[in-house]
Amino acid sequence: MSPLYCAAVDLGATSGRVIVGTWSDHQLTTTEVHRFPNAIFSLGQHDYWNITSLWAEVRTGLTKAAASLPKGATLSSVGVDTWGVDHALLNDEGRLVFPTHAYRDARTQAGLNSLLNTRAALARIYAATGIPAVFFNSSFQLAETVASNPAITDLATRCLFLPDYFNYLLSGKMTNGFAIASTTQLLDVHGDDWSREALDYFRVPPTWLTKPVKTGSKLGRVKGLPELAKTTVVAVPGHDTTCAYDAMPAAPEGGDIFLSSGTWSLVGFENDAPILGPEALAARVANDRTGRGEYRPLVNVIGLWLLERTLDAFPSRPTKDREWRALIKAAATLPAPKCLIDVADPAFANPKSMKAAIDAHLKARKAKPPRELAGYMRLICDSLGQGHADVIQRFQEFSGKTFHRVLMVGGGAKNRLLCQATANASGLPVHAFQLEGSAIGNLANQLIALKAVKNLAAFRASLSQQLKPTVYTPAG
Numbered sequence: 134m135s136p137l138y139c140a141a142v143d144l145g146a147t148s149g150r151v152i153v154g155t156w157s158d159h160q161l162t163t164t165e166v167h168r169f170p171n172a173i174f175s176l177g178q179h180d181y182w183n184i185t186s187l188w189a190e191v192r193t194g195l196t197k198a199a200a201s202l203p204k205g206a207t208l209s210s211v212g213v214d215t216w217g218v219d220h221a222l223l224n225d226e227g228r229l230v231f232p233t234h235a236y237r238d239a240r241t242q243a244g245l246n247s248l249l250n251t252r253a254a255l256a257r258i259y260a261a262t263g264i265p266a267v268f269f270n271s272s273f274q275l276a277e278t279v280a281s282n283p284a285i286t287d288l289a290t291r292c293l294f295l296p297d298y299f300n301y302l303l304s305g306k307m308t309n310g311f312a313i314a315s316t317t318q319l320l321d322v323h324g325d326d327w328s329r330e331a332l333d334y335f336r337v338p339p340t341w342l343t344k345p346v347k348t349g350s351k352l353g354r355v356k357g358l359p360e361l362a363k364t365t366v367v368a369v370p371g372h373d374t375t376c377a378y379d380a381m382p383a384a385p386e387g388g389d390i391f392l393s394s395g396t397w398s399l400v401g402f403e404n405d406a407p408i409l410g411p412e413a414l415a416a417r418v419a420n421d422r423t424g425r426g427e428y429r430p431l432v433n434v435i436g437l438w439l440l441e442r443t444l445d446a447f448p449s450r451p452t453k454d455r456e457w458r459a460l461i462k463a464a465a466t467l468p469a470p471k472c473l474i475d476v477a478d479p480a481f482a483n484p485k486s487m488k489a490a491i492d493a494h495l496k497a498r499k500a501k502p503p504r505e506l507a508g509y510m511r512l513i514c515d516s517l518g519q520g521h522a523d524v525i526q527r528f529q530e531f532s533g534k535t536f537h538r539v540l541m542v543g544g545g546a547k548n549r550l551l552c553q554a555t556a557n558a559s560g561l562p563v564h565a566f567q568l569e570g571s572a573i574g575n576l577a578n579q580l581i582a583l584k585a586v587k588n589l590a591a592f593r594a595s596l597s598q599q600l601k602p603t604v605y606t607p608a609g
C-alpha cells in the first residue's frame with residue numbers, strides 16, 4: 134500500500150508546531166515542518182492570545198507540510214489540538230465578537246471565590262460536571278464575560294473552543310468537539326451533552342453551544358489553501374492532553390499511570406467511571422473525557438511553568454541543549470533540598486515574579502532560598518516529583534487500582550532529574566518516552582478516522598514496538 138500522509142496542528146501555550154505523519158508498513162514516522170513560539174500578551178489589566186498570528190502560523194505550517202511531501206502526494210487529512218478551556222465568541226457569520234482571553238487572566242478570581250465559598254453549589258457543580266473549581270475553567274471565564282459585558286449575549290451566537298475555532302477556519306464548519314468540551318466544567322459528566330445545571334449556574338447561553346461531536350468526525354475539505362484542497366479536516370480530540378494520553382504506549386492489561394509533562398504536569402489514568410465525591414473534589418480531580426467519551430480522571434500539577442517562569446529572573450538562562458544538560462548536571466550534584474515547596478500553592482499560578490513567589494513560600498516555611506539557578510532547578514524537580522507522587526497515591530486510594538509504572542511523555546521526559554525525582558517519590562519506575570505526545574495522538578486519531586488503523590489499542594501496540602523508553606528506577 135502507498136504511504137498515507139496526515140498533518141497534526143498542535144498548539145501549546147508556549148509553542149506550536151505542525152507535524153507531518155507518514156503511515157507506511159504499519160509504522161508512523163513524523164517530521165516537524167514548522168515550529169513557532171506562542172505567548173500570552175497583556176493589554177491593560179487583561180491577558181490575551183494573539184489568534185491572528187496563531188492562524189497565520191497554522192497556514193504557514195500547513196503550506197510547508199504540503200510542500201514537504203514527495204511529488205504527486207497529498208495530505209489525506211489534518212487535525213488540530215490545543216491547550217484546554219480557551220475559546221472564541223462568534224456571530225453567525227463567524228466574526229469574532231470578543232477578544233480571546235488567555236486562561237491565566239485573573240478575571241475569573243471573583244467567580245471562583247464565590248463558588249468556592251458556597252459549599253452546596255460547589256458540590257452540585259462537581260456532581261454535574263466532574264470538573265473541580267479551578268481558576269482557568271471556561272465556565273468562570275464565560276461567566277465573567279457575560280457579567281461584565283451583558284450585550285455579548287446579543288452579539289455572540291456561538292462559542293467555539295480553540296480547536297473548534299481552528300477547525301472552523303480550516304473547514305468552514307462550526308462544531309464543538311467532545312474532548313475539549315469536557316475541559317470546560319459545562320459538560321454533563323454522566324452523559325455526552327452539555328449540563329443544563331452548569332450552563333444555568335454560570336449563565337452561559339445554551340444556544341452558544343451544540344452537542345459535542347466525538348473524535349473521527351469528518352468536517353469537510355480544507356478551504357482557502359489551494360495546496361490542501363483535497364485534504365479532509367478530521368475532528369481529533371481537540372485537547373492536547375487527551376491527544377498526549379492517546380499516544381501513551383500503555384500496556385493493554387492496564388497498570389499504567391500517565392504523566393504528560395510540559396507547562397503543566399498532567400497526572401491521570403483511564404477509567405471506566407468518573408471519580409466523584411468530596412474527597413475527589415478536594416484533590417481537584419478533573420474527570421476529563423477522551424474523544425471517544427471514556428473517562429480520564431486527571432489532576433493538573435503546576436508543572437514546568439514553575440521553572441519556565443523562574444528562569445525569567447536569570448539572564449544566564451540556558452537556551453541550547455548543551456546548556457540545559459550542564460544545568461541539570463549541576464543541579465543533580467547538589468544535596469537534596471531540606472524543604473520542598475508545595476506545588477499546589479495557588480501563589481504559583483501567575484505571580485509577577487516566580488522566583489520571588491518561591492522565595493516567599495520558603496521563607497514562610499523557615500527555609501532558605503537556593504543560592505543559584507541550579508539550586509532552583511533541583512528544588513523545582515524534587516518538589517514536582519513529590520507533587521506527582523502525591524497525586525498517584527490519591528488516585529490509588531480513589532480507584533482501588535495499583536499502578537505499576539509511570540509512563541511519561543512531553544518536554545519533562547527529557548529532564549532526567551525530574552524523571553528520577555518522580556520515580557523516587559512515587560516508588561514506581563518511570564518510563565520516559567521521547568515523543569511529541571500530543572501531535573502523535575492527534576495523528577493516531579486521524580489514521581483511525583481514515584480506517585488505516587483499526588483502533589487506539591492497535592495504534593498503541595504498534596507504537597510500543599517502535600519506541601524504547603528510558604527507565605528510571607526508584608532509588609533507595
Ligand code: LFR
Pocket residue numbers: 145146215216217218219236269372373374396397399433
Ligand atoms: C495542557 C492543558 C491542560 C489544561 C491546561 C489549561 O496544555 O491543556 O490539560 O488543564 O492546558 O487549558
